[in-house]
Amino acid sequence: MAAPINVLMIGTGEYTTGFVGTGGSASDKKVGVVGLTLFDLRRRGKVEKLGMVGVNGTKFPAIREHLEKNITQVYNGLDTSFDSFPANDQKDPDAYKAAIDGLKAGDAITIFTPDPTHFPIALYAIERGIHVLITKPAVKLLEHHQELIQRAEEKGVYVFIEHHKRFDPAYSDARFKAKTLGDFNYWYSYMSQPKYQLDTFKSWAGRESDISYYLNSHHIDICDSMVQDRYVPVKVSASSSKGVAVARGCVDETEDTISVLVTWAKKDDPSKRAVGVYTSSWTAPERAGVHTNQYFHYLAADGEIRVDQAHRGYDVADDKAGQLQWFNPFYMRYAPDEDGNFNGQTGYGYISIEKFVDGCRAVNEGRLKPADLDAKGLPTLRNTIATTAILHAGRKSIDEGREIGIVVENGVWKLV
Secondary structure (H helix, E strand, O other): OOEEEEEEEOOOHHHHHHHHOEEEOOOOOOOOOOOHHHHHHHHOOOOOEEEEOOEHHHHHHHHHHHHHHHHHHHHHOOOOOOEEOOOOOOEEEEEEEHHOOOOOOEEEEEEEOOOOHHHHHHHHHHHOOOOEHHHHHOOOHHHHHHHHHHHHHHHHHOOEEOOHHHHOOOHHHHHHHHOOOOOOOEEEEEEEEEEEEHHOOOOOOOOOOOOOHHHHHHHHHHHHHHHOOOEEEEEEEEEEEHHHHHHHHOOOEEEEEEEEEEEEEOOOOOEEEEEEEEEEEEOOOOOOOOOOEEEEEEOOOOOOEEOOOOOOEEEEEEOEEEEEOOOOOOOOOOOOOOOOOOOOOOOOHHHHHHHHHHHHHHHHHHHOOOOHHOOOOOOOHHHHHHHHHHHHHHHHHHHHOEEEEEEEEEEEEOEE
């Protein structure tokens, strides 16, 4: 039995705890994903010590109260204890350094922080022999992605990008079926969240990242995972709309919706091409009935696949909501089991984090090397480089008003 690992959670916001400063989130992650999953993995013996790092330590008493009320008291006394950094009376944007310094090689961190911080935090941990899980997007710049690959391979650590949609049962089944449908021809995807999310993200939206990095990263990765053994992206053009987010109080640079157009070329026959269109928005209607609208259409030479993962045949009418709602228990299932314990181990949000923990333990035990995990097709740093290239190229296309080429020379990816 592999030894449990210690995990440090960096970032204390919606995705980690469900706490957004006013209590529970208004999204479908009211008690978070990362914290709840790791608390349960500790109960199951896969994780040992847990820590949490924020910038503002004064939030921790309220976070602990939130977790006690919404997790411990709901799930049969599930232990939500953790070490916290910085202290309750301190604010420190570099608190993660002291926290990581307290770990030992083979321990792990999760990074759920604003996009520009992913690279320095991940690099700091990798240099110290710490395994890393990074929320998507991995990083904003292609050169940063490649530097992390190099350092992680030198240090022998496992770096996993939390592309949980890969473990959505419909999406993973579609990926398998796509292999039998012949040459890739066309892709269209759409992903959106309601305007009230901008109230949660106002501190960084438009300043530190955009809606394409935040939401298009899901479907770009899914598409790439379906075709990357046969196709490579070669050019990118992107456009954006503006006005709604700015009117809601976001900074002037904040775009509402971004569409990224990608040309893919077949590796062994570049005369064969495919086109992908990836659209994302965070200015969808507030009463659309779904928190995350998400669907795609994949067209190939011998067939096509359509997946609507916003409407899954499960709707709830609730007078308090004043509307019909479509929920997604396949992502995180919050209903307890018959003994009162958390029962969401089959949710693809949970599975994604558990696969990272299992991979870390296998590497620590010597059963697998990080390269073996690459070979399994998991969303590792090496297996997600095309997604970063496309996202970076899309941003560059909008900023520079031109089409951006992607070239791979001797294994090195470049934007031109």
